[in-house]
Amino acid sequence: MRLWIGLSLPRLPLEVFSPSWCTDAGSVVLEQERVLALSATARAAGVQPGMRRGGVLMLMPDARVHERSPPREAEALYAVALAMLQYTPQVAEAEEGTLLMDVGASLRLFGGVRALCRRVRADVRALGFTASLACAPTARGAWLLARAGGHRSMRRTLKMPTLVRRLDLLDLLLAPPARPFAAWFEGIGCASLGELRRLPRPGLQRRCGRALLDLLDAAYGLSPELYEWIAAPETFAARIELFDRIDDAELLLAGARRLLLQLTGWLCARQLAVERIVLRLEHERGREARPPTCVEVALAEPAWRDEHLVRLLKERLAKLVLEAPVIGLGLEAKQLQPMAPLSDSLFPEPGGSEEDRMRMLELLVARLGADNVLQARPMADYRPEQANVWVPVQQKVSDRARNAQMPPDVMSLPRPTWLLAKPIALLMREHRPFYGSPLRMASNPERIEAGWWNGPETRDYFIAEGQDHALYWVYRERIGADESEPRWFLHGLFG
Template sequence: MSLWIAVHLPFLPLEVFRPNWLNDTAMVVFERDRVSAASALARADGVSEDMRRGGVQLLSPQALQHERDVLRESAALEETALALLQYTPQATLAEDACVLLDIGASLRLFGGIRALCRRVQASVARLGFTISLGCAPTAAGAWLLARSGVLQVRRVLRLPRLQARLNQLPLGLLSAATPYLEWLHGIGCRQLGHLRRLPRAGLQRRCGKPLLQMLDQAYGAAPELHQWISAPPSFHARQELPDRIEQAEILLAYARKLLEQMCGWLSARQLAVKQIVLQMEHERGRQAVAPTVITLTLADAIWQDTHLTQLLKERLARTELQKPAIAMSLSAGRVESMQLASDALFPEPGGTPEDHHRLIELLTARLGPEHVLQAAPLADHRPEVSNRWQSVTDLSSTRAAALPSAPSALPPRPLWLLEQPIPLRLRQHKPFYGTPLHMVSTAERIEAGWWQEQQTTRDYYVACDERHVHYWIFKEWRRDAHQEHAHTEPHWFLHGLFA
């Protein structure tokens, strides 16, 4: 099934984050002192295309006036096309600031045409633009539908219905008919349906073959050829900020625009990212300050922006800008081939390993890597030496000690090991900690550390008090400095607590 979505950006490059600005704002775009585009409210005041600036000021004095910038329009259109590559690899640019997407093979992946249109609109809104969408079985038909309405979604999924809808569209939407509009209107031809009823031979002699070819392509009577957009080999996007921004949290809206482009690039290249670098640039010249850099390293490579947005939100909330930011850039540091996960028939109730990694990354971004630790035990019999913890982001080459596979092979160990053992008093020759402690296990002798000249000789016990709380205590034997093999009176210490 061939199905196309045309994304029309009617007022480039006005970066407004409110999706309804074309409905509640009178806005006019000028090109060489003549109107090139106007919003619905401006048209309601009587503003039309090719009108001079003086006439606009007379009819709609409250209208916001902007000058057209072709370079910015071209850059914004390319950014939009790159971001939309996450929905289909077959995208191309069309006339009048349109991006055409062949989404016939993407419908099932994104849950149908309605869900896909909503996702496309949301992606373009995160880029800062408002659009009108057209959906049709032909690319030219979708292009005409998108340009026929402002901020509307016009969907036609069957070719006969598309032909009936196109018959009612004004002839001025067909760019190939623009040079001949005066003559065509003079003979009463004002809609595409009227144009199709004219004799083809005479119409070709007067208007040329391109007009008939464009008309046939829109109605599905002629094949369409397109030049697909190709993603660059590496990703680096930069954006100038509209003002000097002093708070890092405000930059999230602009960072999402860069993330949206990166996700389109990743999908087009079939890659997943493991590290991204966000730079916030400050003043230049004599007051130049080094940019503020945020580096996010991921445990699992991903290619969707939902998790990345959460991580950036947490990192930006903890970031203090030395100087106001005037621009920002995003680059993909480390990438690898995309590994698509297959859906299991019976998914794990506790979540997938990827969900666990994303939770750890979110906690690291929120609390800092020094506060999120993982166990990294060392091969040593001394508990205070073997019980080692390191940051989850520590990728050092020190390998953790291998633990026995059978839990019964391990002696009892407490869940909470104290950083420093607490000395215990003796009452009636028994250790005392609030109440007298009674031994509930045999002694476990640990004698080690002689290779570091820190020999330790201890007898560990599991002890219980009158409240049935279990402790891990040890009796330490200390050598007499004057007699090599003699021991002094043992000392008791509390080293851990059982859950």
């Protein structure tokens, strides 16, 4: 099924200076010295579109007056388009701050048109913009409906007959080619697209040109539509300017999420997953310039979704103490891997998947620090206390290297689940080692002789059993030991 989403940003000229999630004291955007866009606070003070600068300052002396910035608007629209690439690779930029998305092939993946529209709205809101969203079987139809303010009943516009009825009710001046002839259309009593379609086409073409008829034919599905899709760049590096100096690191999370949404779209478009990201906190420039503060997040497993990255950054920023106010943010993707698709097993493992466990470990590392979340790594040494070292959980060791470090003849021998940090000397009673009760040897001895390069060790290890049938791992020293009174030690306990 062919389905398009039209995503209009009607407040884009204003929200590039004052995002929707910012508290605004009264912002006004001027174009050619007249009000183009204004905030709710400015409207409540009496400011109206088309008003001159002097009138604005008379009503609101403390108003924040900005000149319209087309480069900022183009940059913001591209950032939204980059974030939308996570839903479909077919995203095109249209006129008047609008994006067109061909999502017909994405509906089942994201749970249907309603669920997809909710996610799109939430992402645009997180980016700091107000969205007007509409769905239609044609791109120009979705564009016109979105420019008109969208519709609550998205599902009703999935059929062509319904789209035709809705388009017929729209204002004629939503079509840009019709605006130069607004006075003529008003004079003949033509106010809607439905009335426009009933006019004779040859006369309409001679007076208004071919562009208006082409737009109508595309919107009503009478002619094919061709668009140039937005392509993701080869590398990802995004940056935003903050609208105030931030002294608290936790307040930077909203801006960081804007960058992460762009990263998610870029990763999905390039079919990549990221292993390490760097968030750069930019400080004051000029005489008091300071180098940026870099917050690095390393992942145990490559990821391409923003929810997990947001949680990790939230933990890192909560522990960060800023040495200077932050005025800008930058995000870079350092290590990338091809995206590995999720595999659904016939019988899912209880307690979550391997990906869930790795995400939990990454969250612990972000909260406690890399030096406090460790994993065991075997070493090529026969001595039990030297056969293992603790390394950070994010330090990767290949299976081949891990198996090569393990002595092959040791891997098949029984080892206790709990190895004591320091062996405990045992008492001798009736020529038998004693630990709560006399211990009976339940296995043949295993002799370990190693460490000639840093202190030789020669021991005979046994599995011993107590009267309560608990099993212990004990050894008897041979070097320097008296044969009549051998020294016994407890080194581990079996589960």
